[in-house]
Structures are given as structure tokens and as C-alpha cells.
Amino acid sequence: MVSGLINANPVVYEKKERCLRSGPSSTDEYSVEPIDQLEIFDHIRDIKDPEHPYSLEELKVVTEDSIEVDDEKSYVRVTFTPTVEHCSMATVIGLCLRVKLLRSLPPRYKVDIRVAPGSHATEAAVNKQLNDKERVAAALENPNLVDMVDECLLPSYE
Template identity: 40%
Template sequence: MQNIIDDIYYIIYNIRDPEIPQTLGQLEVIQKEFINVEGSRITIYWKPTVKHCSFALQIALSIRVKLSQELLNYKSYKIHIIVKDNLHNQKSQIDKQVNDKERYLAAMENEYLMNFINQLIY
């Protein structure tokens, strides 16, 4: 289990924050303690830097995109990306958007959004 958690953490650690010139790991937006593995379900909790973060959806999507591209050894796992409770004003909408397969795929068809996300993950 710890190997999976370590793999996930190191994959998403270097995603850049869209507003602050640091990574999600440096800002402690993501932490190893926020990654849970239960059976074939992986849940990644994350905390926005402020409750009204206007880039929260893009950050959550960048986590999902980066994992979908690099977490190839764990394709059989179901991944959930969740804003930690009470840390964002639009938590439920963000969680729904990033974890609903159809909504996620529709977002990935948006060329502008994908260009933005690619700048964060590469």
C-alpha cells in the first residue's frame, strides 16, 4: 500500500500552482497523509490555499490528468479526488466535476483548459 501512496504523491507533488510560483507539494496542497487506499479505491484529498480559490477546479483536474497519464500500473483502481471538508466555497461542485467521468471527459475536450492544465503539469 505504501508504494502506491508514494507513487501517487511523487507524481502530483510537482504540479505547479496556477497563481503562486510553487508546486502543490511545496504549498502542502497535497500531502502523503491525504492519500488513502482501500481495496481498489484511491482517494486523494487536497486543500486549496484559500476558500475562494478561483483555480480550484483546474488544480483538481490537473491532479486527475497527471495521474491518468502516469499512474499506469494502477489502472484497475478507481481514483477519487476530493477537496478537504470546509476548505473551499464550491467543494461539492468541484468534487462532482472532477470525479464524474462524463464531466471530466467533456472538460478534457476544451482545448483552452487542456493547454492551461498542461502548463501546470509539465
């Protein structure tokens, strides 16, 4: 049916039950709950894989355990694992993660997106691209790439 894919038949895992959270206490309108690992996971779990009709959670590209949060230092790191080590879409997946978190988190957060160590043939190059502000900005000036990212992010807003 589908040809030309790097991983035409990925393993698909069951999605976890979504954890719904309450907002700040109604007694203190200015309180801010710290952001934690589960909240970040809830933001990114439904991002669609660029090549498949599955979410990043269903393909185990991202998991709760692959997220580090230091709320006091306003730091978030997401480490993702492509389905194959020669995944041509690794940079697009990382860009989707970055864009979703930049749109979802307060601007005080520094977001670090990484490929899991040993999971991709060009790990260092992908990590460099995903964490270079100028490269990310240049990528987001490409209308075709922005359309692809927006398509992948659409299910995460539903």
C-alpha cells in the first residue's frame, strides 16, 4: 500500500489514558502550578508522525520518561526516539516537538529537543539543527515545512 517509507510497518503501541488536570486554585487567581513531566507529555503525545497516521505516543517516539522538567530553572528537555536509526523525518519530528512546546509553554521556558543517544545515525547533526535558534527560524520560513509541521500538530490541538 505505502511505498518509499523508511519504516513502512512500524510497531504501534496502545495509548495511555489522558490525565486531566485542574487549573490554578480559584481562591488564588495569580497562583501558577509548576509544570511537570506529565503536563509536557500531555502537550506532545498526540502529535502525528509525519509518515504514519499514528501519534508519537503510539509509536513510542516520545514517552513520559523521555521528558525532563526543571520548573525552577524554566527548563524542559524532550528526548525522542525515532522508529528507525536512519529516519529521514527525525528533524521534522523534533521541529514539531519544539513548535508545539513553544506555542504551549510560557515564554520563560528554555526548550531542549534531543534524539535519544544511539537511536539515530546522524544524532549529533539532528541535535545541532533542533537546538540552533537560527536554523529553527530558517526552517519555519519554509512554507512547505510549516505546512507539514502544522499538519502533524493538528491532532494535538483537538
